Amino acid sequence: MxxxxxxxxxxxxxxxxxxxxxxxxxxxxxxxxxxxxxxxxxxxxxxxxxxxxxxxxxxxxxxxxxxxxxxxxxxxxxxxxxxxxxxxxFDHHYESAWIQWDRLILDYWHIRAAIESFNGAIPFYFEFCYLLVYALGAFCIALLYIERQRAVVDRFLTLFLVGTLSAYALFPYFPSQPPRILFPDVAPPAVTSWVRHLNLWILSKATIHVGVFPSAHVSEAFSAAWAMFLLLPNKKIYGWGLLLYAISVSVATVYGRYHYAVDVIAGFGISLIAGGLCVFFKHRGDVSSA
The missing domain is CATH 1.20.5 (Single alpha-helices involved in coiled-coils or other helix-helix interfaces)
Known part of the structure; x- marks a missing residue:
């Protein structure tokens, strides 16, 4: 059947x-x-x-x-x-608490100033990382095809979907609006670029508005990294590269005011579910030999 x-x-x-x-x-x-x-x-x-x-x-x-x-x-x-x-x-009681952490990180700890200290190069990099998340799943599947590991695509998708859909599943319980909309005067980026304008345009046309907690951008980026460590164990450069990328996405979401810092922490936590599955599959010996 x-x-x-x-x-x-x-x-x-x-x-x-x-x-x-x-x-x-x-x-x-x-x-x-x-x-x-x-x-x-x-x-x-x-x-x-x-x-x-x-x-x-x-x-x-x-x-x-x-x-x-x-x-x-x-x-x-x-x-x-x-x-x-x-x-x-929205009653905004979640966001009113979350924004305090953003003020601490971006202003008091001067993280925003540090990111913008090299003019537009670093802000551009982070915004570009945020943009590329939309193609992350397709990129990873294409990579498995190139490495002749199509047989493990289903395993990748399982881990990727667990990390992504688990974040979606929590949206209804935490109705919230992004800081760029609710708190436009709190640590807004001082550097703009065409890629930031593109990100904002995509969000204005294609995003959902039910909530921002947890960050699915972050959960899926880290989940993809954990999956590649498992599925391409002899080519860990892919896993490390995606891990660096996931960290960059995490910074981008807060710096760009797309998410609150707590969204990022929660998104990383969600990705650990996929990470735990990786450990389970590895102990079962269900991994690639690539």
């Missing part, structure tokens, strides 16, 4: 969409939330089972490759789904 041949990463996706459908009754005060979460769950299950069944036929190779990439599109759908849980109003 097709449903028995779903990949682990596909089960992770189904579990996530089922989770959102299950919590719906507890968020009936959210004005945009209705039966659409059930419709989306059914659609995702039908799509994944259909592909699993088609994969048994003559289009097996094409469908198999499609299944390598489809979870990234469904992750975008999972992200957009969270907008249905947008509250009717």
């Amino acid at each position: 097709g449903w028995l041949k779903l990949r682990i990463s596909e089960w992770v996706l189904i579990f996530y969409f089922a989770y959102v459908a299950a919590i719906w009754p507890w968020f009936r005060d959210r004005p945009h939330l209705s039966y659409q979460v059930l419709v989306e769950l059914i659609a995702v299950i039908a799509l994944l089972i259909s592909l699993a069944r088609i994969a048994e036929g003559r289009f097996a190779k094409t469908v198999s490759i499609t299944r390598d990439w489809l979870p990234l599109l469904l992750t975008l759908a999972a992200f957009r789904e969270m907008e249905w849980l947008l509250p009717g109003r």
Whole structure:
């Protein structure tokens, strides 16, 4: 049967969409939330089972490759789904507490001044790192293809999705607005560039507004790093490179006022779930030999 041949990463996706459908009754005060979460769950299950069944036929190779990439599109759908849980109003009690840490880090500890001390080069770097997160999953899968490790793509997606979707799953419980909107006068970046304008444009057109805690940018970046350490153990340069990148994204989210510092800490904590799975898989001997 097709449903028995779903990949682990596909089960992770189904579990996530089922989770959102299950919590719906507890968020009936959210004005945009209705039966659409059930419709989306059914659609995702039908799509994944259909592909699993088609994969048994003559289009097996094409469908198999499609299944390598489809979870990234469904992750975008999972992200957009969270907008249905947008509250009717924000009371800002979370943000009022969180902003104190940002003032301490960026102003009192002079982190913002240090970042901007080399004119525009370092701010540009951090903003560019933030921008590249949108392509991180695709980059890692392409890297596994290049390294002839397509066989472990499902393992990567499992770890990547756990780190990413776990962050999404917490958004409804912490309705909040980003510091760049709620506290525009608190440590705003003094250096602007085309890449910052692009980031702000993307956020104005394509982001969700239900909450910023925890930072999914941070959780998925660190989760990707942990996954590459596991899956390419003999080429740790990829893992170390992604770890450096994840740290850069963490700095970028706070410096750029996209997130509060506590969002970053929580995002890193979420990524440790994926890190724990890496340890589990390694102890099972379920790792690549690359």
